[in-house]
Amino acid sequence: MPLRVEDTFRDALRxxxxxxxxxxxxxxxxxxxxxxxxxxAGSGLDWLLVDAEHSPNGLESILAQLQAIxxxxxxxxxxPPVNDTVLIKQYLDLGVQNLLIPMVNSVAEAEAAVAAxxxxxxxxxxxxxxxxxxxxxxxxxxxxxxxxxxxxxxxQIESTAAVDAVEKILAVEGVDAIFLGxxxxxxxxxxxxxxxxxDVRAAVEHCLAAAQAAGKPAGVNAFNPAIARSYLAAGASFxxxxxxxxxxARGSEALAAEFIKPADGGSPxxx
Numbered sequence: 073m074p075l076r077v078e079d080t081f082r083d084a085l086r087x088x089x090x091x092x093x094x095x096x097x098x099x100x101x102x103x104x105x106x107x108x109x110x111x112x113a114g115s116g117l118d119w120l121l122v123d124a125e126h127s128p129n130g131l132e133s134i135l136a137q138l139q140a141i142x143x144x145x146x147x148x149x150x151x152p153p154v155n156d157t158v159l160i161k162q163y164l165d166l167g168v169q170n171l172l173i174p175m176v177n178s179v180a181e182a183e184a185a186v187a188a189x190x191x192x193x194x195x196x197x198x199x200x201x202x203x204x205x206x207x208x209x210x211x212x213x214x215x216x217x218x219x220x221x222x223x224x225x226x227x228q229i230e231s232t233a234a235v236d237a238v239e240k241i242l243a244v245e246g247v248d249a250i251f252l253g254x255x256x257x258x259x260x261x262x263x264x265x266x267x268x269x270x271d272v273r274a275a276v277e278h279c280l281a282a283a284q285a286a287g288k289p290a291g292v293n294a295f296n297p298a299i300a301r302s303y304l305a306a307g308a309s310f311x312x313x314x315x316x317x318x319x320x321a322r323g324s325e326a327l328a329a330e331f332i333k334p335a336d337g338g339s340p341x342x343x
Contacts, residue, residue: 077167077169077206077208077212077222078169080147080169080170080221080222080223080224080248081119081147081149081169081170081224081226081248081249082170082224082248082249083224084096084118084119084147085248085249085289085309085310095304095308095309095310095311096118096119096147096291096309096310096311097117097118097119097310097311097313098117098118098119098120098121098147098149098310098311098312098313099112099115099117099120099121099312099313099314099315099316100120100121100123100312100314100315100316100317100318101120101121101122101123101137101315101316102123102126102127102129102315102316102317103127103316103317103320104127104128104129104133104137105137106133106136106137106139106140107140108316109122109137109140109141110140110141110144112316113140113141113144113146113148114144115146117146118146118147118310119146119147119148119149119310120141120146120147120148120149121148121149121150121151121172121312122134122137122138122148122149122150122151123150123151124150124151124152124153125151125152125153125154125174127317131162131163131166134150134163134166134168135166135167135205138150138166138167138168147170148169148170149170149171149172149224149226150163150168150170150171150172151171151172151173151174151228152171152173152174153174154174154175155173155174155175155176155181155184155185155188156188157184157187157188157196157197160173160185160188160189160197161188161197161198161200164189164197164204164206164219164223165200165203165204165205165206166204166205166206167204167205167206168206169222169223169224170223170224170226171185171189171223171224171225171226172226172227172228172251173185173225173226173227173228174228174230174253175228175230175231175234175256176227176228176229176234176241177231177233177234177237178233178234178237178241179237179240179241179243179244181227182227182241182244182247183244185225185227185247186225186244186245186246186247189220189223189225189246190219190220190246191216191219191220194220197219199216201215201216201219206219206222207219220246224248224249225246225247225248226247226248226249226250226251226291227241227247227249227250227251228250228251228252228253229241229250229251229252229253229257229279230252230253230254230255230256230257230260231256231257231260232257232260232261232275233260235257235275235278235279238250238278238279238282238283239282239285239286242282242283242286242288243286247288248288248289249283249288249289249290249291249309249310250279250283250288250289250290250291251290251291251292251293251310252276252279252280252290252291252292252293253293254267254268254272254273254276254292254293254294255267255293257272257275257276258272261275268296268299273299273302276292276303276306277303277306280292280303280306280307280308281306281307283307283309284307289309289310290307290308290309291308291309291310291311291312292308292311292312293311293312294311294312294313295312295313295314295315295318297313300313
């Protein structure tokens, strides 16, 4: 039975100019839980980022989350822990269609990320479609010749070196979008933990303007709604505005503050 794979995040960004005509709002999925991933998939958000750089996710848990999310009207992107050819090959074979490659600081690193998603002669991806969920075990017609159409590549700009090279990175063929990481960018700029520092915001806005000039989408991580809206006003096409683990952490803390009083009988614990 012939099967087809889903549209990519690249397609979703291109379709923004349709009826919705708005940026895409999403959230991080960091728990490693297929149940939580499915819960988030039904939230009404446009996209989810399943993270393996700072979260307890391996190949098996990513696969389970892809299966849990499948069927919901939401785009899913996956971030590997490193820009590595072998790891990217494994993610693609699992059926990951949308990749966010972290810590891309140069044209060479952007080109390597794209090459890892392409079969020879256009890249270095190993061939294993008969064994892989990506091709539905060779049930997707012409997968080998059309694989690049089923994959989107977003590279993460999160260092001063990357900001300096952003125009050249945007020009790399196969880079579909960039995503700004203000937290690591702040660390790179010497203001660790100050992702809303004016210099950091200026660097992010510089990259957003560069993306607009290049005709490519740019996204940004911003949990503060006011900051998120300011980046959207500056031209961001997609945003991450929350995370499953952060929502659970803050929500559980609020419950504790509401219902657990200090031993001296005073006001509840303040967070």
